[in-house]
Amino acid sequence: MENELKFRIATINDLDRIVAMLADDVLGSKRERYEQPLPDSYINAFNAINSDPNNELIVACEGDEVVGVQQITFTPYITHQGGWRATIEGVRTLSSVRGKGVGTELIKWGIHRAKERGCHLVQLTTDKKREDALRFYERLGFVATHEGLKMKL
């Protein structure tokens, strides 16, 4: 990295930049609506996340610029002797910084945060169409032990 990355909880002022990153993606471009003003559904979701102590929307910043995002959900389960898990979702980096290690630092920060919250496991799913993503996560130490099943409602 040329500049040091800083990580923090996203504020409502970051939302425009976050949605822009989500929309600038092979799969995201088909399902997001990056418009001005932002659709209310994004603002409602931000408020729901921001008011929930078990959800954290995290941005990676280079100086004042938001260059990456991820959401971490902390969930208490009865399984594994009542263990908490961290689930990482919605990981994206700004296209102009790709290949510079922002994604790696983002996930490492998420793993650190999961430990800090006392989780015994950190988990995520990645679309089988994203072949590079699977290798990226495996390099970071994740193991693809599970099938990730989805059903659209």
Next chain:
Amino acid sequence: MENELKFRIATINDLDRIVAMLADDVLGSKRERYEQPLPDSYINAFNAINSDPNNELIVACEGDEVVGVQQITFTPYITHQGGWRATIEGVRTLSSVRGKGVGTELIKWGIHRAKERGCHLVQLTTDKKREDALRFYERLGFVATHEGLKMKL
């Protein structure tokens, strides 16, 4: 089903039965501790789930008997235009009722509940070692589009 199944939010009085079901499982037997009294970690997890409006621990009952369990987590995300998802975890049925469709009814109830909560997607991961489970979920309409990655902390 011989008797009608009823579904409800679990209470602390169901916890012993739930942990017994989790421990009576090929993978669960290695990681749970079904003892009397129950380890505090289970009780703490139950209380954390029970006090969180975005987590529901659901039991299936035949008369007064608990015969199945699942946990549903409702999560707001920025992705998919700020859509909510339901994640199903910790699905188990009493060994004496297996093959009688309790699991199917349990998951169908979970899908119904996810719709009721306004989710656009219901998701779960299943261990690749549970070959029957993958087919079970696919029959119910889930699609294994994703890899499920885990990292123990």
